[in-house]
Amino acid sequence: MSNNASQGKIEIDRVHIRLGAGKQEFEALQDVSISVAPGEFVCILGPSGCGKSTLLGALAGHLAPSQGSVRVDGLPVSGPHPDRGLVFQHHTLFPWKKVVENVAFGLKMKGIPRRQRLQQAHDLLKLVGLEGFENVYPGQLSGGMQQRVEIARVLINHPRVMLMDEPFGALDAQTRLKMQELLLEVWARIQTSIVFITHDIDEALFLADRILVMSPRPGRIIEEIPLEFARPRNAELLTSSRFTQLKRHCMALLHPGAHVAPLERLSPLGAVPASLLQFAI
Numbered sequence: 001m002s003n004n005a006s007q008g009k010i011e012i013d014r015v016h017i018r019l020g021a022g023k024q025e026f027e028a029l030q031d032v033s034i035s036v037a038p039g040e041f042v043c044i045l046g047p048s049g050c051g052k053s054t055l056l057g058a059l060a061g062h063l064a065p066s067q068g069s070v071r072v073d074g075l076p077v078s079g080p081h082p083d084r085g086l087v088f089q090h091h092t093l094f095p096w097k098k099v100v101e102n103v104a105f106g107l108k109m110k111g112i113p114r115r116q117r118l119q120q121a122h123d124l125l126k127l128v129g130l131e132g133f134e135n136v137y138p139g140q141l142s143g144g145m146q147q148r149v150e151i152a153r154v155l156i157n158h159p160r161v162m163l164m165d166e167p168f169g170a171l172d173a174q175t176r177l178k179m180q181e182l183l184l185e186v187w188a189r190i191q192t193s194i195v196f197i198t199h200d201i202d203e204a205l206f207l208a209d210r211i212l213v214m215s216p217r218p219g220r221i222i223e224e225i226p227l228e229f230a231r232p233r234n235a236e237l238l239t240s241s242r243f244t245q246l247k248r249h250c251m252a253l254l255h256p257g258a259h260v261a262p263l264e265r266l267s268p269l270g271a272v273p274a275s276l277l278q279f280a281i
């Protein structure tokens with residue numbers, strides 16, 4: 001399965017989003033501009049409540065910007081569409097349908113004949129490592145396996161972009177790493193653009209071509225960090241010195257008041273005490 005590599009260009013141009021009503025109204029996103037190239041993997045990293053999900057909501061077409069524009073392949077985003085596949089932390093599978101039918105559901109909606117859609121669903125389940133689990137119900141699967149089904153369910157629509165909102169946030173650390181590796185394998189095959197929301201620095205550094213760091217509310221993009229780590233990536237990367245260096249830099253960005261050394265000048269000891277690294281954001 002492959003995607004048209006020229007598809008999936010995202011342009012978010014000077015977007016502001018206001019949420020709430022009356023006296024409670026506030027600016028959730030302030031002047032956010034992001035450009036994602038076709039096939040690029042971008043992680044949005046930011047503290048809790050900074051507006052990451054709001055940004056994804058605008059990309060998904062669930063929220064309209066109060067100012068600015070959101071475009072995918074040149075077309076304005078005006079509502080949800082299967083071209084923009086969404087994967088959340090919580091599961092959206094139909095518990096009463098078998099796994100293969102959950103995955104095939106998007107094609108059913110398009111009127112694709114049963115035999116053809118089940119074949120595609122089987123192929124995708126194989127791609128996400130769930131061969132042999134086609135005929136069980138979601139409730140019989142572990143959390144990680146259910147997330148694999150979610151990914152297959154989105155991929156069956158051949159999305160131009162995948163929008164992922166902390167999809168592995170509820171998984172234990174080991175399963176999470178396995179899922180990250182799986183996602184990278186799948187992405188290498190399908191070449192869809194991915195915008196992946198996380199507040200986990202390790203996850204962002206492990207997955208992305210580029211990290212965009214957001215400020216606390218109102219959310220703005222405060223730094224762009226291109227990642228030069230070679231692909232394919234594996235768990236060894238997590239202990240490399242450059243990874244640790246970048247992790248310290250991200251920690252400093254996410255903790256206002258901490259000194260942020262320019263990346264090229266970071267020493268192996270970095271700008272942030274090692275003791276800070278143990279804290280989650």
Ligand SMILES: Nc1ncnc2c1ncn2[C@@H]1O[C@H](COP(=O)(O)OP(=O)(O)OP(=O)(O)O)[C@@H](O)[C@H]1O
Pocket residue numbers: 019020028046047048049050051052053054055199217
């Ligand atoms: N419908 C809404 N009405 C009012 N406020 C909202 C609404 N949705 C979100 N908010 C608030 O807007 C801000 C941004 O929320 P958002 O969920 O986008 O942040 P986030 O960065 O994804 O947070 P987290 O990492 O905790 O999921 C938060 O302060 C949140 O409480």
